[in-house]
Structures are given as C-alpha cells and as structure tokens.
Amino acid sequence: MNMAYFERRGDVLFAENLPLAHIAEQVGTPTYVYSRAALTQNFLAYANACHSHGRAESGALVCYSVKSNSNLAVLNLLGKLGSGFDIVSGGELLRVLAAGGDPRKVIFSGVGKSEDEIKLALSHDILCFNVESIPELHRLSAIAGSMHRTARVSLRVNPDVDAKTHPYISTGLKENKFGIAFEDALQAYRIAHELPNIEVTGIDCHIGSQLLDDAPLLEALDKVIELADQLHAAGIRLHHLDIGGGIGITYDNEQPVAVADYLARLFKRIDHWRADSYGGAPISIMFEPGRSIVGNAGVLLTRVEYLKHGASKNFAVVDAAMNDLMRPAMYEAWHGVQAVQQRDIAARQYDVVGPVCESGDWLARDRALALEPGDLLAIMSAGAYGMTMASNYNTRGRAAEVLVDGSSFSVIRRRENPKDLFALESIVE
Numbered sequence: 177m178n179m180a181y182f183e184r185r186g187d188v189l190f191a192e193n194l195p196l197a198h199i200a201e202q203v204g205t206p207t208y209v210y211s212r213a214a215l216t217q218n219f220l221a222y223a224n225a226c227h228s229h230g231r232a233e234s235g236a237l238v239c240y241s242v243k244s245n246s247n248l249a250v251l252n253l254l255g256k257l258g259s260g261f262d263i264v265s266g267g268e269l270l271r272v273l274a275a276g277g278d279p280r281k282v283i284f285s286g287v288g289k290s291e292d293e294i295k296l297a298l299s300h301d302i303l304c305f306n307v308e309s310i311p312e313l314h315r316l317s318a319i320a321g322s323m324h325r326t327a328r329v330s331l332r333v334n335p336d337v338d339a340k341t342h343p344y345i346s347t348g349l350k351e352n353k354f355g356i357a358f359e360d361a362l363q364a365y366r367i368a369h370e371l372p373n374i375e376v377t378g379i380d381c382h383i384g385s386q387l388l389d390d391a392p393l394l395e396a397l398d399k400v401i402e403l404a405d406q407l408h409a410a411g412i413r414l415h416h417l418d419i420g421g422g423i424g425i426t427y428d429n430e431q432p433v434a435v436a437d438y439l440a441r442l443f444k445r446i447d448h449w450r451a452d453s454y455g456g457a458p459i460s461i462m463f464e465p466g467r468s469i470v471g472n473a474g475v476l477l478t479r480v481e482y483l484k485h486g487a488s489k490n491f492a493v494v495d496a497a498m499n500d501l502m503r504p505a506m507y508e509a510w511h512g513v514q515a516v517q518q519r520d521i522a523a524r525q526y527d528v529v530g531p532v533c534e535s536g537d538w539l540a541r542d543r544a545l546a547l548e549p550g551d552l553l554a555i556m557s558a559g560a561y562g563m564t565m566a567s568n569y570n571t572r573g574r575a576a577e578v579l580v581d582g583s584s585f586s587v588i589r590r591r592e593n594p595k596d597l598f599a600l601e602s603i604v605e
C-alpha cells in the first residue's frame with residue numbers, strides 16, 4: 177500500500193525523502209515516524225472514492241477513528257482534508273477540538289459513555305451518538321432533556337457476521353459486548369423514536385478490524401439495509417448508514433481489498449437499493465476507518481542496545497519495548513523489521529526484544545538481520561494502535577513522534593521524560 181513512503185534507496189531506509197537515520201540523530205530513539213504523504217493518500221483513497229461515486233460532502237462522511245492514532249498533528253491534517261472523527265471517549269473529543277476538528281463531524285461510539293462524556297459531547301452539539309444499548313438511550317435522553325438539547329442518534333447494531341479476523345478484534349458476532357443484537361434492533365429503534373430529546377438519524381455497525389476481504393462488510397451492509405427498510409415501514413426515516421471501519425493493511429504479505437474497490441461495490445449496492453425502493457432518494461453513508469489510514473503511514477524507529485548470541489537463540493535487545501508497541505505482546509501481531517542501514521555482514525536469526533522485564537516483551541521473532549550494536553531498526557506498519565496503546569510500564573517515557581514531509585520533519589510529540597511520569601504523584605506523610 178504505502179510501503180513506497182518508507183523505501184530503501186541503496187543501503188539506506190528513507191521516510192519520504194528523509195533518511196531515517198537523520199531523525200534518530202536529532203530526536204533520539206525510540207521514535208514513531210509518520211509520513212504526511214502516506215496519511216494524505218490513505219485518507220484521499222476514501223474521500224476520492226466517495227466523490228467519484230457522486231457523493232459530495234453531504235452524501236458521504238469519512239469519520240477517522242481517533243483511537244488508532246490520536247496525535248493532534250494527525251487529527252489536524254486529516255481534519256483539513258475534510259475528515260470527520262469517530263471518538264470513543266470525552267478525551268478524544270477534546271483532542272479533536274484542540275486539533276481544530278469540527279464537532280459537527282464527530283460521532284461518538286463506545287459501550288460505556290459516562291454522564292460527563294455525554295454532557296461534553298452534547299455541549300459541543302456533535303453530529304451523532306452511536307448508541308450501544310437501551311440503558312444508554314435512556315441516559316442520553318435524560319441528559320439531553322436536562323440540557324434542553326436534542327441528541328442525534330444511530331443505534332450500533334450487531335449484524336452477527338463473522339469478520340474472520342483475530343478474536344480480539346472481531347466485534348460483530350453475537351457473543352461480543354458491542355452493539356444491539358440484530359433481532360432486538362427494531363424494538364430498540366421504537367424506544368428511541370418515542371424518547372424525548374432523541375432524534376433517530378442513522379444505523380451504525382462496525383464488525384471488526386484488519387479485514388482483508390470486503391465480503392463480511394458487504395454482508396453487514398445487506399443486513400443494515402434490511403433493517404433500514406423495516407424502520408421505513410415503521411415510519412422511522414434515516415439520514416445515514418454508518419458501515420464502520422475495519423479495512424486491513426499489509427503487515428507481512430497480506431493483500432487487503434483496495435479501498436476504491438470496496439467502496440465501488442458498496443455504493444453500487446446502495447444506489448441499486450435506493451433506486452429500487454426509494455425512487456433514487458439519497459441517503460448519506462459514513463465510514464469509520466482507522467488502521468487503513470494510519471497503519472502503513474508510520475514506523476517505529478529503534479536502536480539496538482545489545483546483541484546476545486546464544487546456543488539456541490539470538491536476541492537483538494532494542495530500546496523500544498512492549499510499552500511502546502503493544503500489538504505483538506497483546507495479539508501476537510507480526511510487524512516487519514528493517515535495518516535502517518544495510519550492512520555487508522552475515523545475517524543471523526534474531527528475536528527483537530525490548531528491555532522490559534516481561535517474557536512477553538518482544539517485537540518480532542526469528543528475523544534474518546545483519547546487525548551490529550548501535551544499529552537502527554524500523555518496525556514497519558506501526559502507525560495504527562502503536563502510540564495510542566503505549567504505556568509507561570517500567571517507568572519508561574513514551575516515545576517521541578515526528579511527522580515527515582518531503583525531506584524535512586517536525587516533532588509532533590516530544591519524548592516524555594521521567595519527571596513527566598511521576599509529576600502527578602504525591603508522597604503521604
């Protein structure tokens with residue numbers, strides 16, 4: 177997909193037109209490095225596909241999933257390109273606002289929205305709440321009433337399709353905690369329709385993440401369309417359908433469906449449906465992509481501290497760890513590893529591990545690498561669910577983040593120092 181923005185020229189690995197080693201020299205390691213061109217291209221894959229299917233601003237909205245990478249500079253860049261935002265907390269809403277995002281393009285997902293989060297979102301008059309339960313509907317109605325506001329809602333329905341992805345990132349099956357069961361949806365909509373200070377505007381679903389094939393997404397769309405027809409018959413008119421995010425990226429040699437192809441198939445179904453049943457009356461379509469916009473647009477740059485050559489295994493101990501990139505420890509996720517400077521020495525098989533005191537602290541296993549201590553490595557495809565899942569375990573400051581643009585870069589988050597980490601703590605006499 178965007179591998180071209182992190183490309184080897186001769187022996188040297190670049191981010192756009194900038195050698196990655198320059199960033200390490202000036203900012204240190206570990207550092208997340210994002211490509212502005214890759215972020216832009218990935219967002220425009222959605223936006224342009226919407227346009228080419230005759231969907232102007234009001235006919236389609238891409239709501240970038242903030243939790244995949246929530247750096248203000250990333251949000252600001254996407255906002256300027258026209259993106260809306262899918263948030264899952266009040267904190268994410270404040271980030272979007274701080275980044276100059278438009279609250280009227282914000283949708284709020286998540287199973288556990290607190291009263292304070294709902295108040296905050298209502299006070300900014302966000303576009304829509306993706307409601308995940310009937311108790312949430314009642315809470316939303318009561319709070320909106322007390323504020324003399326109307327909450328626009330879509331119900332997140334669970335279409336019970338198998339996304340055929342990792343169980344931890346599959347969300348559309350009956351046994352998941354997410355959404356309202358498909359067979360209960362009509363009744364839930366009736367309740368929503370009756371509640372004061374609630375305006376039903378859409379249907380939402382999100383079936384999982386890292387989907388390589390769009391068949392499960394189109395299957396979910398068919399079920400959502402079926403429900404929209406039932407709602408129409410019950411006198412409930414919808415403004416939009418939100419089909420969620422979930423398109424996968426290339427970590428190793430996966431070949432995810434192209435966004436343009438997926439959207440072409442999706443709009444074809446929707447256009448047929450509207451033409452057949454509604455005389456062509458339009459309905460707005462929303463998406464919530466995260467990984468497919470940022471995943472391949474970032475790498476984690478790290479330096480080799482030690483090489484441990486053993487009888488049965490070799491370890492490259494690097495200065496990034498599971499606290500910086502949790503995905504391998506959490507999902508056994510596979511990330512490519514590339515030496516920033518290729519060396520003319522024999523490669524060996526290495527496990528790339530961090531300094532954290534956990535056996536689960538590994539970033540990659542069994543990789544052929546030609547290394548010397550002090551070498552730089554790039555952990556590839558680390559732009560999504562990398563920095564946002566980072567922790568301070570072992571009192572490690574979180575990595576710096578930089579955004580590359582052509583042959584220059586900007587630091588978009590400074591490295592945390594140890595004092596930052598205990599600044600909020602106090603000793604009791």
Ligand SMILES: *Cc1c(COP(=O)(O)O)cnc(C)c1O
Binds near residue numbers: 244384386421422
């Ligand atoms: C995480 C999430 C997304 C984004 O998923 P990706 O796989 O990163 O595209 C979209 N919608 C909801 C509700 C989510 O929780």
